[in-house]
Amino acid sequence: GTRIVYDRSFLLQMRNSP
């Protein structure tokens, strides 16, 4: 099946988004 993968740069970018 498919897996929802997030790399660290995307996750870190999301840290301060509203």
Add this chain to the structure above:
Amino acid sequence: PRDVIKHPLQNSWTLWYFENDRAKNWEDNQVEIYNFDTVEDFWALVNHIKPASEIRVGTDYSLFKKGVRPMWEDPANKNGGRWLVSLEKKQRGPELNNCWLEVMLCLIGEAFDEFSDDVCGAVMNIRPKGDKIGIWTGDGTRTNSIMEIGQRIKSRLNIPAKVLIGYQLHRDLTVKNSSVIKNRHQV
């Protein structure tokens, strides 16, 4: 609109906090802090709680897949083990915080691809002699998966090649008088 929809994680996770209150039995001292299953809720949690380096000595943070308790007795952990990353006392600060955050990012981001299914969670122990981070997998016999996970942990945490980390089976830890815990794998 697109930006209203939160980014779903592959798994739901629970953050636990452990503090040793001798009046209570050990299992009751593990407290569920928060369940989450989106990137946004993860950050809402992490930005809200004390960072690893600021919680008291003798306490733990644990991040486990929902329904798995942060203890080897849990059925999902019983036959497994942990990759153990040991830090020095002087690293209790930004380095520890970054290390713990990186481990959490690996977990929620499914950084181990198909081997991520073997990962149960991670435990961070704040201890007088030095803090430890353990990444727990559920089946100690799946060597290929364990080694792949260990390799990726080392690269994500920028651990130099010559510095080895060990994988220990939980059941080896329950041998009371064993002072030296046998590493079943190293990478």
